[in-house]
Amino acid sequence: MITLASDFGTPYPAAMKGVILARTETPVDLVDVAHDFPRGDVRTAAFWLREVLPYFPPAVHLAVVDPGVGTDRNALVIRAGEHALVGPDNGVLLPAARRLLEASETDALSAFTIDDSSAESATFHGRDVFAPAAAAVHEAGVDALETVPSLTPVPSVVDLTIPDARLEETGATGEVLVVDDFGNVVTNVPGAVLEGREDVRVDGQRVPVGETFAAVPPGEKLATVGSHGFVELDVNDGRGDEAFSLAPGEVVRLEWPI
């Protein structure tokens, strides 16, 4: 199985699929994660990959959000337990790789650079470098990356950390990680802080805490524990990002009302 994620829109992901299918002899299921990640936004892609990939069984995960395509940044394969991740060395794979490793019984990530010297283009390494590497990893097997001729072990990679919120007695200072397609504002504040609370102040305004969207009337704001386990700022049947005027990367301050 190979999952595919990118900021390519269409139809470029189809070229990657064609390359993979042309280079694999064993059957391979291709599953799209998303191809509409915000352009060149490595951190947002890294967040979504971390949240989605752990639900998959062992697989090769191709993920290309690569504003530095064609520069001397490395092309990587990372092994995380029974999974492999394939993409640029800009940190986009790391949060997902660490999360996948936690669920495995192995000790550490292994990283390999991909030989990209025969790339047909300097601007579409998804097709010319990463898709062939994903196919080669699928054919060899995740436990045999050392045997893939195009791969060379590399001691260190560019890291990327999704920031933690700061928890205090009277509240929490966090950050908007992403806004999802529903307009839900996903923060990095752990959902546990809402336990037992009826409401919370968000940047000064009092907002009810609800277990579900339907806990408040349509059009009303709420704070809830989202499916990622973080505090989300939502609107029942509406867009939280508009109602709270919050965008990815912005600071959000929660306070516990007395």
Added chain:
Amino acid sequence: MITLASDFGTPYPAAMKGVILARTETPVDLVDVAHDFPRGDVRTAAFWLREVLPYFPPAVHLAVVDPGVGTDRNALVIRAGEHALVGPDNGVLLPAARRLLEASETDALSAFTIDDSSAESATFHGRDVFAPAAAAVHEAGVDALETVPSLTPVPSVVDLTIPDARLEETGATGEVLVVDDFGNVVTNVPGAVLEGREDVRVDGQRVPVGETFAAVPPGEKLATVGSHGFVELDVNDGRGDEAFSLAPGEVVRLEWPI
């Protein structure tokens, strides 16, 4: 085979696919129906599912448009002949289920509630309740729902009926069911009423009847029998919804010119 439909956008459907693939041992083809249904619009989703799912061979159909997620609404599996439908108990599955039943030789729908007590989140039952149920149904087989531990027969479910148009001697009073991505206005007036007619009055304006879009010049309005068998109000190489100023749910009045 499992089809997937939702109003989730991306990348949430990928989490559902991961869960299914992690829980199935027999091979499973995953086919997307749509993940851009209008948010929380149960009736529109119900219409599209009814129109599209009958073209599939026997399958498990996962369909999640679920504004009441996390409330005490039931989670359902419905058996309709050789097909099974999995989704919330808000009517979204019913029109498709009845249509699938018509094509089968069995007598009645069977419905089952899904045990959702171990859901990881209260806001993403697509991933935590419906996808596991779809995987379990796929593994057990549609004719063996009674053996799936997480399922309990339930005597009645929330129904949803897509309204019929009112036909009269001088015309028809119907409703806009959906506007498709082309801008074609799909009404609930049976296409048969256009037979033998050269034109029709739509909310008072005379419009030619054409068998194909190309029956009128580009930019011109027409009434046609759409692929769903209903009267559609279209524009050749343009958007019918804009030209007719019609939106889903609005009443549309057709009259036969003398």
Added chain:
Amino acid sequence: MITLASDFGTPYPAAMKGVILARTETPVDLVDVAHDFPRGDVRTAAFWLREVLPYFPPAVHLAVVDPGVGTDRNALVIRAGEHALVGPDNGVLLPAARRLLEASETDALSAFTIDDSSAESATFHGRDVFAPAAAAVHEAGVDALETVPSLTPVPSVVDLTIPDARLEETGATGEVLVVDDFGNVVTNVPGAVLEGREDVRVDGQRVPVGETFAAVPPGEKLATVGSHGFVELDVNDGRGDEAFSLAPGEVVRLEWPI
């Protein structure tokens, strides 16, 4: 394997997939190329199919951009080496078919019309004519099109040529073929003209030539050789179409600075 491309948006492509899956007994992988081609824009679709389909292994390629649906235009299957293409006789298949033929060892394209007399609708031949034909071709095999009852050899088809640029000593006069989802302006000027150049005049303004987007600072324009092998007019971390005020079909004039 069957690839699918159209301008249908959702959920109509799912009806095509259902039809194919209901009519195939041998396993078939379905791979989406794109379903958001510009509506009715035969030439743009033809360009993308030519650029993407050659990366696939031998397959049946279903491609429906069909503004003349339901008129007396033919429905076609074209054999190009080990590939088959299925779609309307409006030229959309031809550039891809010729490109696929170049890579094969066979001599010529063979074309067949599809019997469309039993189409359920006049407006959705993707579902009623082309998908059944794609399934039939998949079942029979690309080398046995002569045995498919619904197909009849046809001596000639509507052609479509993607125009070549005019190359001169002091520059090139070309055309914008497409703008991709990144906003990159893809011209028909062969990339080789940029070799050894540091900059180029585009419609009079001097623009640096770069091998990668990152060759210029974010927000700056550049000319590069895109992944299709043509000159592309781009902006690093921005949209080339907006910066250059260029749209598909427009003339673009390149001059070599002295």
